[in-house]
Amino acid sequence: MNAPTTKALVVGGVRLADGTRTDLAIADGRFVEVADAPADAERIDADGLLALPGLVDLHTHLREPGREDAETVGSGTRAAARGGYTAVFAMPNLTPTTDTAEAAQYVAELGRRDGSCEVVPIGAVTKGRQGAELAELGLMAAQGVRVFSDDGSCVHDSLIMRRALTYLKPYDGVVAQHAQDPRLAGPGACCHESEISGRLGLPGWPTVAESTIIARDVQLAEFTGGRYHACHLSTAESVDVIRWAKARGIAVTAEVTPHHLLLDTPHVETYDTTFKVNPPLRTSEHIEALREGLADGTIDVVGTDHAPHAVQDKDHPFDIALPGMLGLEQALGVVMEVMVDSGRLDWAGLVDRMSSAPARIGRLAHQGRPIAVGEPAHLVLVDPSRRATVDRQRSASRSRNNPYHGRELPDPVELTVWAGRVTYHR
Ligand code: NCD
Numbered sequence: 001m002n003a004p005t006t007k008a009l010v011v012g013g014v015r016l017a018d019g020t021r022t023d024l025a026i027a028d029g030r031f032v033e034v035a036d037a038p039a040d041a042e043r044i045d046a047d048g049l050l051a052l053p054g055l056v057d058l059h060t061h062l063r064e065p066g067r068e069d070a071e072t073v074g075s076g077t078r079a080a081a082r083g084g085y086t087a088v089f090a091m092p093n094l095t096p097t098t099d100t101a102e103a104a105q106y107v108a109e110l111g112r113r114d115g116s117c118e119v120v121p122i123g124a125v126t127k128g129r130q131g132a133e134l135a136e137l138g139l140m141a142a143q144g145v146r147v148f149s150d151d152g153s154c155v156h157d158s159l160i161m162r163r164a165l166t167y168l169k170p171y172d173g174v175v176a177q178h179a180q181d182p183r184l185a186g187p188g189a190c191c192h193e194s195e196i197s198g199r200l201g202l203p204g205w206p207t208v209a210e211s212t213i214i215a216r217d218v219q220l221a222e223f224t225g226g227r228y229h230a231c232h233l234s235t236a237e238s239v240d241v242i243r244w245a246k247a248r249g250i251a252v253t254a255e256v257t258p259h260h261l262l263l264d265t266p267h268v269e270t271y272d273t274t275f276k277v278n279p280p281l282r283t284s285e286h287i288e289a290l291r292e293g294l295a296d297g298t299i300d301v302v303g304t305d306h307a308p309h310a311v312q313d314k315d316h317p318f319d320i321a322l323p324g325m326l327g328l329e330q331a332l333g334v335v336m337e338v339m340v341d342s343g344r345l346d347w348a349g350l351v352d353r354m355s356s357a358p359a360r361i362g363r364l365a366h367q368g369r370p371i372a373v374g375e376p377a378h379l380v381l382v383d384p385s386r387r388a389t390v391d392r393q394r395s396a397s398r399s400r401n402n403p404y405h406g407r408e409l410p411d412p413v414e415l416t417v418w419a420g421r422v423t424y425h426r
């Protein structure tokens with residue numbers, strides 16, 4: 001996966017996560033000694049801005065091929081670059097589904113052609129994400145695919161999950177599960193099952209529909225020795241299950257989205273379908289458990305679940321509208337607000353959860369690396385003190401389903417560099 005190399009760059013006066021001040025020099029896509037920077041290098045004065053490794057998103061929906069009206073690889077990765085990301089893993093719920101080696105190759109090729117960051121295809125676990133028959137896991141793995149998911153749907157059949165975990169072991173692949181028991185939370189389920197769902201007359205999505213699937217899956221991971229990742233955790237019980245599994249030494253990892261860390265169930269009281277998402281927004285006790293899990297490392301990564309939808313798919317009664325919300329452009333700001341500014345996570349912890357850990361789980365060796373001479377030059381410069389009111393019209397995404405519209409949040413990203421190439425500059 002080649003990023004274009006560009007002219008050399010010197011970024012003067014940055015602050016690193018550990019507090020040291022330094023100049024950074026970049027040539028041929030890598031960090032080099034400042035003394036070795038070519039004389040004609042472009043100079044950017046960072047003036048004390050914080051330099052972090054480029055962010056990596058393990059959970060992005062790019063919608064191309066199939067729904068280019070909602071997002072393309074070009075627009076989605078521009079949103080990623082604006083959010084400080086230098087790599088995104090593209091979920092396979094596309095048309096056609098990314099369930100063959102050719103389809104995976106095609107998504108990677110779109111990324112090389114149109115990407116403002118690296119685009120890493122995720123392969124489907126089952127053909128057409130139908131849950132009945134394994135997809136071409138080995139052929140996709142031979143193309144370098146390491147993450148497999150039926151996201152949008154749950155791999156609900158225990159035998160299919162067992163086989164996927166077993167089959168992927170020699171490839172070092174991971175099954176990323178969208179945990180939603182289809183009997184406990186069917187296709188219509190759309191609101192955290194609670195007093196609120198009852199009052200609003202919306203079909204309930206109970207917490208146990210998520211945590212019971214994860215409880216089953218972590219035991220299958222232990223039994224098979226396969227690698228398992230739980231996507232978009234939304235409940236306190238799920239955090240407990242992951243904590244238990246890790247204490248037993250099972251090879252499991254977990255993810256939380258920015259929106260599940262910040263937004264609560266009462267947001268749906270206006271029936272604004274921007275706030276319809278899978279799994280649904282939960283209550284403050286669950287949000288607190290997710291923040292705690294992310295702080296203590298039970299939850300390994302923040303994945304955006306950036307899910308763009310066209311207006312005509314959101315402009316429906318709440319129970320019919322498509323679920324999903326944008327995330328790439330505000331993810332860093334939300335995590336700063338909820339985790340860093342509150343003292344729950346330091347900058348090194350944020351870098352781990354948003355860059356190193358997702359790259360490691362996805363086996364993307366050249367991303368999520370430290371800022372050091374010889375390393376690939378993936379970088380985001382942030383101004384931790386800058387805040388702004390989110391305006392959904394000012395977005396690189398083609399869609400407008402931004403749940404933070406009108407909210408004041410940190411707006412930290414000043415510059416993003418992917419493999420030595422400036423992909424965003426405020
Ligand atoms: C996602 C989408 O729109 O593709 N929707 C969502 O509500 N999160 C699918 C998914 O991540 O489950």
Ligand code: ZN
Nearest residue numbers: 151152178231
């Ligand atoms: Zn999902």
